[in-house]
Amino acid sequence: MSQEFFSEVQGRIPTAAAASSETLAFKAYDPDRLVLGKRMEDWLRISVAYWHSFAWDGRDMFGSGTLGRPWQDPSLEPMAAARAKMAVAFEFIEKLGVPFYCFHDADVAPPGSSFREFRANLDALVDDALGYQERTGARLLWGTANLFSDPRYQAGAATNPDPAVFAYAAAQVANMLAVTKRLDGANYVLWGGREGYDSLLNTDLRREGQQLARFLHLVAEEKHRIGFEGTLLLEPKPMEPTKYQYDHTVAVVHGFLALHGLESEYKINIEANHATLAGHSFHHEIAYAAAHGLLGSIDANRGDPQNGWDTDQFPNSAEELVLPIYELLQSGGLGSGGFNFDAKLRRQSIDPTDLFHAHIGGIDTLARALIAAGKLVEEGTLARLKAERYADWEGPLGREIAARATLASLTGRVEEGELDPKPRSGRQELYENVVNDALWGP
Amino acid sequence: MSQEFFSEVQGRIPTAAAASSETLAFKAYDPDRLVLGKRMEDWLRISVAYWHSFAWDGRDMFGSGTLGRPWQDPSLEPMAAARAKMAVAFEFIEKLGVPFYCFHDADVAPPGSSFREFRANLDALVDDALGYQERTGARLLWGTANLFSDPRYQAGAATNPDPAVFAYAAAQVANMLAVTKRLDGANYVLWGGREGYDSLLNTDLRREGQQLARFLHLVAEEKHRIGFEGTLLLEPKPMEPTKYQYDHTVAVVHGFLALHGLESEYKINIEANHATLAGHSFHHEIAYAAAHGLLGSIDANRGDPQNGWDTDQFPNSAEELVLPIYELLQSGGLGSGGFNFDAKLRRQSIDPTDLFHAHIGGIDTLARALIAAGKLVEEGTLARLKAERYADWEGPLGREIAARATLASLTGRVEEGELDPKPRSGRQELYENVVNDALWGP
Amino acid sequence: MSQEFFSEVQGRIPTAAAASSETLAFKAYDPDRLVLGKRMEDWLRISVAYWHSFAWDGRDMFGSGTLGRPWQDPSLEPMAAARAKMAVAFEFIEKLGVPFYCFHDADVAPPGSSFREFRANLDALVDDALGYQERTGARLLWGTANLFSDPRYQAGAATNPDPAVFAYAAAQVANMLAVTKRLDGANYVLWGGREGYDSLLNTDLRREGQQLARFLHLVAEEKHRIGFEGTLLLEPKPMEPTKYQYDHTVAVVHGFLALHGLESEYKINIEANHATLAGHSFHHEIAYAAAHGLLGSIDANRGDPQNGWDTDQFPNSAEELVLPIYELLQSGGLGSGGFNFDAKLRRQSIDPTDLFHAHIGGIDTLARALIAAGKLVEEGTLARLKAERYADWEGPLGREIAARATLASLTGRVEEGELDPKPRSGRQELYENVVNDALWGP
């Protein structure tokens, strides 16, 4: 394998500060630019995803791999291949100039022939990763265990009808929690890709819910036991590969946490394409999480509005991101979270450099949205209009209702004609213009 | 207005016991037929909905009313029109031969020019209804207040930015709760048709959630204060007329109740078309509710799988209903609830008799599904297969996980190779054949 | 009724040339600004729709009218009300400063009690409209007949099972064609709102297709007979109010025209929200029409990606419009067509001024997209990349295939190993960045 895989890119991609008009340069992303007094890099905390960018070969359900990555040559010895992959991954992260990356255990380590061997493989590769982290300055945004690809997980991990599968998943998570701690990861994510059902006919919904809750309790206990300081995150998705996934949406996960006494242990990792698959806007999911203190981290990508599966495309709409980022700014930012590009190249984008085009476009999109959202916060019109709309809830009637009214006491006042409310304009189009003027204005 | 509106139907529609081949006869519904030892009528507790069948004139968003109902003649005096409407409603219920009906306050009573006048109108008409109930034996399955049609509710009722609207809604619900009690209604339903948002831009999600919870607490308190013994029911719907309704799905309502300490006061009224609009099967919503003790009542209808709005058609698929009814039988039935036909004629079905065809078809569909579901319960294969699938959770490892395992203790056993689970067939196609053989078998 | 309805707006809305930061001013729309050498006004040919803005009262399927328009007071004499409505419509068009408007016969004229009376009402009001056109300079972009609201059209107009309804529709269209000619309308549109089916069970697809084709032939003949010089346009929509509308999408209409020998007579009026209801992007529908010479006019609006009905919102995404407008610029513009705002206020936007906010936002969005699309054309990268991609079809093999190859001749060359094509990158992400850089660049 050649020394550099991305040979068309020499050195680091210029930031927007360089004002280059080349295609291989950021147009809007400037890590040091201040938005509301904080560096862009520190707001966005951009992360590259190992799986899509280095572990996927371009296959889809109707065709085989197209990407032609040399480290995926099946004739390579597995650990040598894994090391070649890691070298390319850090070459990319370093040239792109972003601070974070993420991975599943199985993205990095060959399975071997036993759990023990898998663990040894992973440990050896984590040694390498520590070295790369040191040399490049890249950090781990989050770690996670792949509990969905191996056939043993075909009917779920924690929610499997076979308790031995629960145990196997437990071992994998315990191991990956330790790895994440060792790599100083900022968060640990659980995506329950097969924690759901293909058919209700063979599924005991109540029991599987209890299994899932039990698993989440055990994970939280293990986190405390080993002293991992990062945040535990759940990632909702409504379906695919299952017909129905239990961690359906932010609201459903919120309710589940409440019902099982887990609210203080988990926050949420929200993916744009998962929101839209669930019939929600990404803005809705972010707003719900922000309103309820659940906002953990973000999987930045986009779906195709005309296709009903997870297309995991790179974000390219600043318009769609400005309001989610506005919510995020209003709620103080992502804390230990970040924007991870859980996005993959189109299957036809087979040139190595396409991976740069994809990430540059996605990052510039985030940067544009961040700048506009910052303007909305500074300018304050949106917040003022909304506060005015609800102002009467701070008045005498609003306070009375909140504190001590009863249906009967309110009925009396309506009956007397004392309360006979007239509709007020919701002014939605005006609000929309405020946003667009910030986004498109000078 | 003629003495009888449905003059083509003389007397009661024959039940399936009569084995008539006429179109105006039940083919499967026989109230007295026993399923699992209980009368069909007592399982299904069929109800006619006042709004679609007697208050709607056939209009849609692209055209005016087509149905030509004489009691909707705008030249009639409002209370005379309301009385004519009620006479027709009870003529229909009696001829159809079903035990229940449902209504919103506004379906029955003209608004008058003030709350006080509306209340007086409603009271007078409830007097009439009591007489009809006595004469016909029909009972009220549930009452409800219309908190969505009047312009005052354009931005919601409990969740309105104006607390005076909350108060007005409170008065309407207090009144309708009393009416429901007076009519000996079995349940009281709240559908928050505009408790949601059209735009997140002008919406304070957190505050509106608190308003809604406050309202539900007040309603429960009022129920206890007046001694109403029926069940309080919330009805989920994901959207329409709002972009997003807070009572989105059964799982979301479940979480909301838990988060606000309301679980013991409310059960759920599940509508088939609302389930499918939310991207769920009706079976899913019923199964979730049954698994969590939330199953209250059912709005029987169907949507169109190709149309993205609430088409509210009469159910005509026994296949789609057999598994929901199987869940219901397994969980002991609907209690105080029933199957209410929240379904409307197609706009082109303008002959009076079409209302009978619609209800006969819907009721026979429920009856066919009930008979098949009863067979599935009696035959027991489904339940046995499912129990076998999860049997290991009752074994030593399953019990250990539930009681005292930790990630570390499980990891040890996996590492030793003691636990190395092999996939087992989910047998989905076999389960599906079991259902079809019961449904279609001799 | 007061002299001016929109009393908050004094005089004409300032164009972007005035660079006002007021909310009641255009930020991007400057009629005289040149894009690719042509005035913005002449590219966009903006039109206001009579129906949504002046004939709709704010009702939806779950609630009554909210907008409180004085000319909709039911106590007014119908022709007086119609004249008051027209005065307000032209006040709005003039203050907004756009060149066109559109209407259905029924938007303007009261139905009267017979076809003859309806025609007389319409004629009288057209006299008034001629005066307004003269005074304000506004012109008619297109006229159309409402063949869907009256109950007589419940089962379709041309495709009705009753030929008398076909005849009635024929009379209405003949009349409205003449009116459109009299008002010097630039186009005539047919939207077959109920030309489709609610149920296949009672529908003869083949026969109804023939009825529709017959109708379209008769309309074209009448156009030529009376010497109307405008363009005939069909408007696709996939469904709603029907389950399935025959004029489903641009491609389906294209095929229908070809099958019935109507291609030379009709072009297409494309609505954004109808495209998305059909599962297509608006860009797709425009691109298909442009590629096949069918692009007639545009109904500018947007749907809600999470709601499955025609929400008819004002466009607010320049990102979504830049590529459709790029196609339009590439194909030479809209000819006699324009951008008609087939968009309505949100039901809560009840202040008169909200209508201005809505249109200003929509028009600025179109202007922003037009400016960016103009940059894409001038800059030329997109066109160049695409031309390079297909260049080999202009080479020897491409020309041979187009002219005289057979499967057998090609097989020979493949068998010899002469042709063994290697995949080439589709570079989708690079193309996307080119668009975003034009849209967001300096």
Next chain:
Amino acid sequence: MSQEFFSEVQGRIPTAAAASSETLAFKAYDPDRLVLGKRMEDWLRISVAYWHSFAWDGRDMFGSGTLGRPWQDPSLEPMAAARAKMAVAFEFIEKLGVPFYCFHDADVAPPGSSFREFRANLDALVDDALGYQERTGARLLWGTANLFSDPRYQAGAATNPDPAVFAYAAAQVANMLAVTKRLDGANYVLWGGREGYDSLLNTDLRREGQQLARFLHLVAEEKHRIGFEGTLLLEPKPMEPTKYQYDHTVAVVHGFLALHGLESEYKINIEANHATLAGHSFHHEIAYAAAHGLLGSIDANRGDPQNGWDTDQFPNSAEELVLPIYELLQSGGLGSGGFNFDAKLRRQSIDPTDLFHAHIGGIDTLARALIAAGKLVEEGTLARLKAERYADWEGPLGREIAARATLASLTGRVEEGELDPKPRSGRQELYENVVNDALWGP
């Protein structure tokens, strides 16, 4: 590999004539039962699909293969593996007792290292297949070439920007047409899995449409040249793996054929799951094809109404199939076509016998629907009601409109009040009851 793969099934699955209550027996499918005077087997012409049942290993986008088929062991020599696969396929077809099978070239033959080698592999395996056909009596319903899995087809086959890919596809089709002829196949199918686009940005819609038409002309010419007597079939699908596939729906294909003069050469192979992905009912697609003489063959499967991708499940709803089959009976049957199970096991259904459960359930479902559809035809009510609905089109006015009316002539009669149509009931609910009573009646 063991002598028999499906060792749990000894001999042929009993038909419904045997009235067995075992799970491995047909409950409704009896090949010899007469429906409208024709054997069930001859109406349905059931076919097993090689790809899903023998070439797929159970993988999905989130996990590796689960099915554990011995002939997929990567250590086997490719031609030995292909022969083992074929032995199992014919074991299955024979035990199931159905008359047909289908395959793509690539399902059967290993690719080798050149086109020439692939062709030789395929030829050798076709020799084997001829032997199996002779021994078992199974026949080829249709053949097809896989033009979508190999990376060379990533940007389409006929519609590829590279004409060399067009040529390669041409060679593959020419070869597979010859193979289909040699195996006496009844039809030849083209599914353009990647004939569409991922992005409009890099796509020349007009040019690609012309390429596709050119390809279809060449295929038809080759068919005639070699004297293949079977029917050429196009298979619509709206999307997946592409964002948009050109052969979108039956109506779109119909229009395309008309626009390019191909109507006399192609009929259509309709897949249930493709219909629903396009936003149509399967019934709609069948009805459209039947109404226009395009009905060729059927890919029997079902999608999941809650999942937006091709789930390719085995049909299990007789209710959904009764009306499509009713259309088919009304139009005289499928001719050379049949019902091919383009359906795959659930990924969890890993026992060999699950493949029998799946096919038995699917076939019984078709049989139940066929029996009910036969009753509907015999009973005649549906046809009579529909004929009555349109009867006036056979009367004087209907004939006048069809023959010589003009808009002006019709206007005169409307103006005179001679034609003033009143709405008639569409009676949809009554029609629906007629269907259900046939389906569920004694």
